[in-house]
Amino acid sequence: MVGLRQPGRAHRGLRRQAGRAAPGIHGPALRIMGTTLSGRLVRRRAQARASSRRTARSRCLQRRWRAPGRRGATPLDVGSDMRSAPRVGARVTGGPAGEGSNLGLYWGDDAYAIERAIDALAQRVGSAAGGPPERWRVGGDATSASLIGERLATATMFGGGSLAIVSEPWPLLRSKAGREELAGVLGNVAPGNALALTATFDRSAKAPAALDALRELVRGAGGEAREFKAPKGGAMTRWIEDRAAERSIRLEPGAARELATRIGAMVAEGDVDRRRQGMVAVGELDKLALYRGGQPVTQDDVRALVAEAVPGSAWALLDAVGERRAAEANELLARLMTNTPEPVLLAQLHRRVRTLIEVADELAAGKTAGSLVRTLHLKPFQADKLAGHARRWTFAELRAALDGLLDLDGLVKGVGGAAGTEAQRRLAFSLWVSERVSARSGLPRSPVRAPA
Template sequence: MRSGKIAPAYYIYGDEAYWHDRLISLLSDAFPDGTEHVSGDETTWQELQELLAQPSFFGPRLWVVRGAKHLFDQKPETWHISVAPGNCLLLSAITKNNPAPKALTQAISNAGGVVIKVAEPSWREAANWVRERLRSDGYTITRDAVETLILVAGRSIERLDKEIEKLELFVHPDNRITADHVLTVVAPDPQMNTFAFVDAVATRDRVKAFSEVEELVTRGVSPIFMIAVLGSHFGLMWRAKESSNKGITQDSLGKALGVHPYAARKALEQSRRWTFSQLEKAMRLLCHVDESLKTGKMDPVSSMDYVLVNLFA
């Protein structure tokens, strides 16, 4: 696209909204006087086909269809696509899974179009994106600050982009961002901010753990989600403890566990507060509560109190 070559059709799906907006913006810039925005529930595939197949007398024209999933639900007889020279179609579906029928994606490919999947990036991808995003604006960020930013805000590029804008305004006219800046400015993601709760449990801070649970429940975070996060972390602490006993160094621990080095170091440090027997008991407890919640045998409101009382017993 940057080379000036634009495909006749684009279909982008995935739950990372930032890239949907980014692609729409880039294509709209290429069609400054001829961009039309429609919703998937306000048009039909037949209407779009008629518009796309007709050469425009007023110059190149881009048709952007947001909420394209509604369009796919119509199920026309055929998904044939024909785009007149100079026209372009962009279908956007912000969904985790691909809602388009195979016949449509095949038709887009046959017409010389492009199908793009965008999903939440890995930790490494998010960290690299943060550094590059700041570098392009003339800013630098410390390693600890990158780790803290992703831990607090999550890996969503859309959220990270908004938080970076706030950080740049906060540190200006300086151009170096530190972990202290992140902790001062960045708003925690309600789901990702369970790390404070997990830390409290992992470090056996009973008072803080109960306080964090109360705050998470107030924000609407489900007990099932909290149980899942705790279970994952206890499993990580077990593997970190086991790997350390086998002689794996801290420098190699992240690679051995398949997680970021920072998360590996932290899990190892916390695991020293627990014996293998205690870790096993905790994981069995979490599995039991998870199953009880999903089968309706336990009240969600009191489930986390039950978990914490037994973990700290």
């Protein structure tokens, strides 16, 4: 009720229910009203009509606050109740964390599985809202928590809402204020809207430091947090067969394995980038199905249509060099040189040859492979492997290999005007492998003692 006075026709019992005047937001005074009218007010109405002793002063609202009657309802505490009431659009989730939530964090090295998780989130939110949400994709370095909140804090009245897909959201968590602002956004996603935070990174690389903090924020807001690992080897073969069955594509025996091999899934080393292998496999399946026109896909079809994209592995290259398998080392080196800077390859090769010289020196002094764990600070499996590699070399061969790497370094850096073309540098790397890594015999050799 606004104002200090009410018309004379206003119910007097109702006026008694009103409290004293309080300062208003825009100037006029406000009265705190009770939530319900008690039965006593009905009886007071008849008494008020029969009474002739009411003065004109009683027609005004009481200037002195009067508490409601004992039987009356408790007045509404505007100051406290409104602050503690749930915000508009706040999500209320029940059951296990993330179940039925409109908030998700998906990370790992399987981009295909992450996209499937986003599709499932969109379907779940769209079925509840009555329409598919509109997808908005943005990188974490191109947005802010406030912009995300503007899109998701308000529910739509008709149709589907909005699904914000934020990839690599790490810039949003760089500061404490940023984390607090993002936490407020996560807790205020309106019904019909959804937020998906995604991160894809190589499994061999260390996970971002902010991942644990982001996972706790999402789970604390009732969302789901899931990691997806790309399959490899035989697991990828079965994965391809499952995706083909989903698409009603018939594969003859050996076709799935051939496809897994040609996309590089059979490489066992852990430093291989597998983030796009699932998407590549699904795209090749669709292409093969279109080519065959409903007929079973054969192994020859895969060889004819799928380009070989076996990724290079620096770990596999270093192992091939250590075991003196020159042909395999040259093949791996050619793959790595397509996307790895030459100085990086030189640094890795130099480090491995130098480590083999140190291991060979320890073995020549009568040390065992187990003692390398303490003296060279290696892990047990690394010590055993490097000891086996060092036994295949002599000190003279290791020194010649190291000298050859120094010559390659000068060629790459153009020392003394010796810079060559890319083809010449590739040829120089290949010659180093053929001349310095290739073993004269397949039998392991014992290294000789270093001269004094």
